[in-house]
Amino acid sequence: MKKAIDESKVQRMRNLVSGDYTSKTKIRSGYTKKRIVRKEGDIWEENKKSWTIKNGIKQTINKLDDVRLKNLTPLCCPKCNKRMKKEYDKFAYSHFTFCMDCLVTFETRIKIKGRDSWFKYKRSVQDANFTSWLKEVKAEYEDFLDSRNSKTLISEAGDIEDWNTGQSNKELKEKFNSEIKKVMERRNENN
Numbered sequence: 001m002k003k004a005i006d007e008s009k010v011q012r013m014r015n016l017v018s019g020d021y022t023s024k025t026k027i028r029s030g031y032t033k034k035r036i037v038r039k040e041g042d043i044w045e046e047n048k049k050s051w052t053i054k055n056g057i058k059q060t061i062n063k064l065d066d067v068r069l070k071n072l073t074p075l076c077c078p079k080c081n082k083r084m085k086k087e088y089d090k091f092a093y094s095h096f097t098f099c100m101d102c103l104v105t106f107e108t109r110i111k112i113k114g115r116d117s118w119f120k121y122k123r124s125v126q127d128a129n130f131t132s133w134l135k136e137v138k139a140e141y142e143d144f145l146d147s148r149n150s151k152t153l154i155s156e157a158g159d160i161e162d163w164n165t166g167q168s169n170k171e172l173k174e175k176f177n178s179e180i181k182k183v184m185e186r187r188n189e190n191n
Contacts, residue, residue, distance in 0.1 A: 077102060130187065134180070141176055145169050 008025040015023050038044070043052045043061065050061040073090045076083055077099035084090065084099045092100040111118045148169065153161045 134183075138180075145172065148172075 011025040015021065015025065038053055038058075040053050040056070043050060045051075052059055052061055071094070073084060073093050077089075077093075079098040079102045082099060082101065084093060086100065088100045092098065092103045096103055096106075098106075107118075107121070110121050155161055
């Protein structure tokens with residue numbers, strides 16, 4: 001019995017001999033997926049996720065990527081190019097965007113300029129710290145007032161405890177604002 005060679009195999013051999021390695025020997029129909037060529041830095045949406053290509057690798061884009069970049073301490077100081085390997089360098093970079101040695105040099109130059117300029121600088125740093133602290137306290141208190149609306153608490157034993165103090169949120173907010181005013185007045189008196 002004589003076995004015949006399939007026509008597609010013969011065509012494949014002809015293609016190989018002629019050097020046409022990529023041509024097709026069979027025609028097929030059906031689903032073909034679109035192939036999209038992505039380049040470095042492209043951003044696209046796929047399966048309800050954002051994607052990008054960084055250093056030739058496909059990566060997802062997270063909401064916290066920007067925050068991570070801001071909190072990332074570089075290996076070298078951007079001002080003097082010295083290595084930032086100590087813990088106090090990380091502190092100085094997170095607050096002033098340069099290493100501790102540059103911070104000491106910066107503050108020394110301010111002290112050399114005179115006592116008044118040093119006190120102005122010191123006051124500006126303290127004001128910024130106080131403003132940041134006050135903002136955090138207000139945000140925490142707002143969260144407390146929001147969570148206070150649930151007037152019951154379930155203990156570990158499963159008992160339901162009523163923690164209603166009888167004061168309304170409006171009364172508590174007024175009391176808090178009066179306390180903040182007192183703190184501000186005390187601070188202004190000390191200045």
